[in-house]
Amino acid sequence: xxxxxLHLPTLSVQEGDNSIINCAYSNSASDYxxxxxxxxxKGPQFIIDIRSNMDKRQGQRVTxxxxxxxKHLSLQIAATQPGDSAVYFCAENRAGRRALTFGSGxxxxxxx
Amino acid sequence: NAGVTQTPKFQVLKTGxxxxxxxxxxxxxxxxxxxxxxxxxxxxxxxxxxGAGITDQGEVPNGYNVSRxxxxxxxxxxxxxxxxxxxVYFCASTRLAGVNTGELFxxxxxxxxxx
Numbered sequence: 691x692x693x694x695x696l697h698l699p700t701l702s703v704q705e706g707d708n709s710i711i712n713c714a715y716s717n718s719a720s721d722y723x724x725x726x727x728x729x730x731x732k733g734p735q736f737i738i739d740i741r742s743n744m745d746k747r748q749g750q751r752v753t754x755x756x757x758x759x760x761k762h763l764s765l766q767i768a769a770t771q772p773g774d775s776a777v778y779f780c781a782e783n784r785a786g787r788r789a790l791t792f793g794s795g796x797x798x799x800x801x802x
Numbered sequence: 803n804a805g806v807t808q809t810p811k812f813q814v815l816k817t818g819x820x821x822x823x824x825x826x827x828x829x830x831x832x833x834x835x836x837x838x839x840x841x842x843x844x845x846x847x848x849x850x851x852x853g854a855g856i857t858d859q860g861e862v863p864n865g866y867n868v869s870r871x872x873x874x875x876x877x878x879x880x881x882x883x884x885x886x887x888x889x890v891y892f893c894a895s896t897r898l899a900g901v902n903t904g905e906l907f908x909x910x911x912x913x914x915x916x917x
Contacts, residue, residue, distance in 0.1 A: 699842075721902070722902060722903050722904050723904075724903070724904035724905070731910075731911075732910055732911070733806075733892050733894075733908030733909050733910050733911050734845070734892070734894075734906075734908045735908070736904070736905045736906065736907070739903045739904050739905065741903075779844060779845070781844075781904055782904075783901070783902060783903075783904050785902050786902075788833065788850060788852060788858070788901050789835075789847045789850060789860055789861070790845075790847070790904050790906070791844075792837075792844030792845040792846075793844050794842060794843055794844045795844060
């Protein structure tokens with residue numbers, strides 16, 4: 691069946707360093723890949739999405755890379771700040787399907 | 803803008819009790835959905851709706867009912883609470899076009915404990 695998974699449950703980085711959060715997916719039919727950020731006690735917040743016909747997309751301090759050959763997705767956060775400490779989820783969807791499939795999440799800890 | 807509002811934020815139930823989790827959005831979104839989040843797992847879809855009068859099941863619908871009588875509201879009913887329904891519940895909404903791209907707007911969550 692389809693699944694979206696993450697390589698590491700916890701990632702610890704120093705403030706100011708770049709962070710890379712990885713995600714593997716299994717469904718070749720996925721059209722969209724999405725990253726969410728969830729701070730403690732809050733609901734998930736949309737960060738960025740990438741369509742399957744793209745390899746890279748950049749946002750504010752974030753870059754998402756998509757490698758369809760190995761079914762791998764990554765979120766890069768530049769100059770990581772304490773406010774970036776959260777759990778990050780990847781998710782996928784197919785056009786016309788009205789339900790996202792979420793991964794289990796990676797906790798990013800930013801050390802001062 | 804209030805966005806997506808969920809009530810209550812916390813609830814403790816006894817096995818067999820029923821209750822309704824409320825969700826309201828003020829963004830005129832056609833799509834609304836309920837997810838549950840359990841430790842070590844991602845969010846799992848319970849039910850969703852693409853408009854007033856239209857609902858459909860998600861991945862884990864058993865034990866839950868929904869209705870969509872207005873665009874703004876999408877309540878989730880637990881018919882007979884079980885300990886397995888102890889979880890954090892999130893309501894999310896978006897425009898229909900936003901479902902494809904996955905840009906959902908989530909509420910703050912409702913933490914439910916069933917004893």
